[in-house]
Structures are given as C-alpha cells and as structure tokens.
Amino acid sequence: MALSNSFPRQGDKQNSGFFEEYLERLLQERDSIGLTDMIDQIEALMITVDPGQSIRYIGELALMTPYQYLVTLESKSHWTHVLRIDMHSPDLLIREVKDKRTRGIFRSLNEVYPIGARKPNSRYMGEVLRVLDMHGVVECQQQRQFRFFSQDDVRKLELPGNLAIVKPSPYTHNIVCYMERPPEQLRIYALGNSSINPEVQDVYLAAKELQKKLRIHDLILPIDHLATRIYSQNREVAILEWLSLSSYYYWGSYNISDQNSSTNVTKSVHHNSEMYSPAKVFTANNTPYFVNHLDGLPSPTETFARNYGPRLHHIAMAVRDGETDGRENIEHVVSQIAAQGRGFLLDVIGSRDQGLKQIFSSASEHSSLIIEYVQRFGDFQGFFTKENVAGLTHAAGVEEELLELQAQSQAEPG
Ligand SMILES: [Fe+2]
Numbered sequence: 303m304a305l306s307n308s309f310p311r312q313g314d315k316q317n318s319g320f321f322e323e324y325l326e327r328l329l330q331e332r333d334s335i336g337l338t339d340m341i342d343q344i345e346a347l348m349i350t351v352d353p354g355q356s357i358r359y360i361g362e363l364a365l366m367t368p369y370q371y372l373v374t375l376e377s378k379s380h381w382t383h384v385l386r387i388d389m390h391s392p393d394l395l396i397r398e399v400k401d402k403r404t405r406g407i408f409r410s411l412n413e414v415y416p417i418g419a420r421k422p423n424s425r426y427m428g429e430v431l432r433v434l435d436m437h438g439v440v441e442c443q444q445q446r447q448f449r450f451f452s453q454d455d456v457r458k459l460e461l462p463g464n465l466a467i468v469k470p471s472p473y474t475h476n477i478v479c480y481m482e483r484p485p486e487q488l489r490i491y492a493l494g495n496s497s498i499n500p501e502v503q504d505v506y507l508a509a510k511e512l513q514k515k516l517r518i519h520d521l522i523l524p525i526d527h528l529a530t531r532i533y534s535q536n537r538e539v540a541i542l543e544w545l546s547l548s549s550y551y552y553w554g555s556y557n558i559s560d561q562n563s564s565t566n567v568t569k570s571v572h573h574n575s576e577m578y579s580p581a582k583v584f585t586a587n588n589t590p591y592f593v594n595h596l597d598g599l600p601s602p603t604e605t606f607a608r609n610y611g612p613r614l615h616h617i618a619m620a621v622r623d624g625e626t627d628g629r630e631n632i633e634h635v636v637s638q639i640a641a642q643g644r645g646f647l648l649d650v651i652g653s654r655d656q657g658l659k660q661i662f663s664s665a666s667e668h669s670s671l672i673i674e675y676v677q678r679f680g681d682f683q684g685f686f687t688k689e690n691v692a693g694l695t696h697a698a699g700v701e702e703e704l705l706e707l708q709a710q711s712q713a714e715p716g
Pocket residue numbers: 527529616618674
C-alpha cells in the first residue's frame with residue numbers, strides 16, 4: 303500500500319491548522335481504501351485553441367519541446383491533434399475549435415476575465431490520469447462529491463469517449479479526467495476519425511528539422527512541472543482538492559515574500575522522476591489584491607488570476623544537464639530558439655552553485671501558455687531557488703501589465 307504521508311516535507315511556508323489536519327486525513331484515507339494505488343501517472347494534458355491556431359502552435363511546440371506529431375482525430379466541430387514523446391511521459395492533446403462561434407462551458411470560463419476573453423476558446427483544460435479500474439475510481443470520487451460530466455456531455459463536448467471527466471474545479475478551473483489502461487497497452491483516445499493531417503505533418507517535420515540544425519533536438523527533455531495560478535484564498539483547498547483527485551503527495555510550499563506569493567509543489571507518489579509524471583505546482587498570492595495597497599505589496603500572481611482567470615500559467619520542460627559549445631545546455635537552447643524570433647521574458651537566471659538555472663519564454667500567442675526551461679546540475683532535487691522564482695514571477699508580471707494596458711486601450715469606452 304502506498305504511504306502518501308511518509309514523504310519528507312520541504313519548504314518554509316506555514317499552512318493553516320485546517321490544511322495540516324485534512325492533508326493527513328485525506329491522504330491516509332486515500333491510501334487505506336486503495337485509491338492511491340488505483341490512480342497512476344498523468345497520461346495526457348489537454349489544451350484547446352481558437353480557430354486557425356493549432357497548426358502554428360504545433361510548429362512552436364515541435365521546435366521548443368521533444369513532442370512529436372502522431373495523429374489528428376477529427377470530430378464534428380473540433381480537430382484534436384495528438385502529440386507524443388513516448389509512453390513514459392504524458393501526451394499533449396491540442397484541440398482546435400473549427401468555428402469561432404462555438405460556445406460551451408470552457409469558453410465561459412475565459413469570458414469573464416479581461417485578457418482571457420480575448421482568446422475565448424484558448425485555454426489549458428487539464429490532465430488525464432491513468433487508472434487501473436475506472437469504475438472503482440469513479441465510484442470512490444463520486445462518494446467524495448466530485449461531479450462528473452455524463453456520457454452524453456462528453457459526447458457533446460467532443461472529448462474522448464473513453465474518459466471519465468470531472469467537472470472544472472472551482473479553485474483552478476482545470477479538469478481532471480481518468481482513463482483506464484493496462485501498462486502494456488498503447489494509449490487510445492476514442493474520438494472521431496483519425497488521420498495524419500498533411501499540413502500539420504509538414505509544419506511538424508520542418509520544426510524537427512530545424513531542431514536538429516540548431517543542435518537542440520536531444521537537449522530538451524519531457525515536462526518537469528505544470529504551474530497553475532490561483533486566487534490567494536484558494537491555495538490550500540486547491541492543493542487538497544488535487545490531492546484528492548490524484549495519487550500525488552504534498553512536497554511543500556515556499557514563501558516568495560518579494561513577490562507576495564508562494565509556490566506549492568505536489569509530486570507523484572508512484573514516480574520519483576518528473577519525466578514519468580510531472581510535478582503539479584500551484585502559485586498564489588499571500589494576500590488578496592485589495593489589501594496590498596496597505597502594505598505596498600506587489601501582486602503579480604493574483605493579477606494574472608484576475609486577468610486570465612485561475613488557470614495553468616506555464617509548462618516547464620527539463621533541459622539535459624551538460625554543456626554544448628562551452629555553454630550550459632539551457633543557455634545554448636535558449637539562444638538558439640531566441641535566434642528564431644521567439645521571445646523570452648528575461649535572461650536565464652540561477653547558477654550551477656544554486657543547483658539550477660531557469661527561464662520563461664514569452665506567452666504563446668496561440669495558447670497564452672509560457673514555456674519554462676529548467677536545467678538542474680548534478681543531483682539537485684529542488685524545483686527552484688527563491689531568488690529565481692522571485693525573478694521569474696516578476697518578469698511574467700511585467701508582461702502581464704503590458705497585455706492588460708493593451709486590453710484596456712482596445713476596450714470600448716463607456
Ligand atoms: Fe515553474
């Protein structure tokens with residue numbers, strides 16, 4: 303039986319008595335009823351984009367990550383492109399809505415936020431988790447009051463019919479889906495007609511060719527972590543909710559006081575390496591936006607949540623430890639990609655002595671998601687240094703402010 307409460311605690315952020323009590327009770331019960339063992343790794347991530355965006359987005363991802371284009375599943379009002387590295391790390395499902403008038407629950411989640419509304423269909427939707435017994439897991443989660451989309455809803459949403467899909471979290475707005483698959487079987491998504499789209503294939507092959515030419519193709523590794531930004535008051539409940547839905551444990555939280563923010567990390571109980579199942583990170587302001595003027599505190603994390611809604615902020619890709627042409631690999635990767643016209647929000651920060659180096663790209667014009675690169679040196683296990691996170695959070699906040707001003711200047715007066 304898994305022991306989800308047995309991992310050493312990291313970090314310096316204090317949690318409430320409520321959090322500590324329920325963390326222990328929830329994980330203990332999850333282990334004892336066998337739910338922790340029934341839920342395994344993150345199998346796939348789902349991202350939706352607006353009409354006309356998916357092919358260029360796949361070109362971007364094929365250059366910036368190790369993902370390969372596999373197949374396109376066509377249904378009545380969506381194309382769903384499947385990208386894969388291998389069966390050890392999660393797939394990416396990139397869905398494009400065909401008609402910009404398409405409406406639905408996921409679009410509604412964007413529409414009440416000023417910047418989110420500008421790309422109404424573009425959002426990170428959530429994760430698919432592999433389970434060994436779909437029926438057992440769904441039954442357990444229904445007993446915990448989690449609500450699922452009905453089979454009919456899933457069909458109308460044009461999401462794979464072999465998923466059980468929990469309705470969006472009130473705290474993160476993300477969804478969690480379950481998919482049953484024995485370890486030796488390939489991943490199959492029951493949706494529409496599958497074919498290789500020649501246009502996607504061309505863009506993908508050109509990007510992979512360029513990756514080779516730039517000598518970055520074997521330096522970028524699978525996803526290291528996924529970082530979701532949420533409102534300050536939801537920090538503890540968002541973590542506990544995710545732990546109830548998954549087989550992750552609470553690694554710990556760091557207070558980034560410079561940016562009035564905290565970084566809260568959860569990791570898979572079953573997989574030591576993030577390459578198999580990425581860490582899930584939640585970032586939240588320490589104090590809500592309307593009190594920050596009293597203490598003159600910055601608020602980049604909550605500003606993001608207010609502009610886009612709670613949602614995924616970045617996907618971090620690991621970079622292989624080592625050097626290329628006398629530079630650390632992360633420096634080489636970033637300068638080669640930047641030379642192709644892709645922007646980065648700051649210079650690479652951190653150092654070998656601190657254990658890791660990190661950087662944020664600018665947000666994708668297709669998905670609004672940032673790509674982080676992270677290179678760890680030697681056996682460093684951490685996710686960040688406090689100085690790095692403060693620098694990254696600040697840089698993302700500056701871009702955010704510019705976008706907000708742009709949105710305001712384009713808004714109708716009156
Ligand atoms: Fe990160």
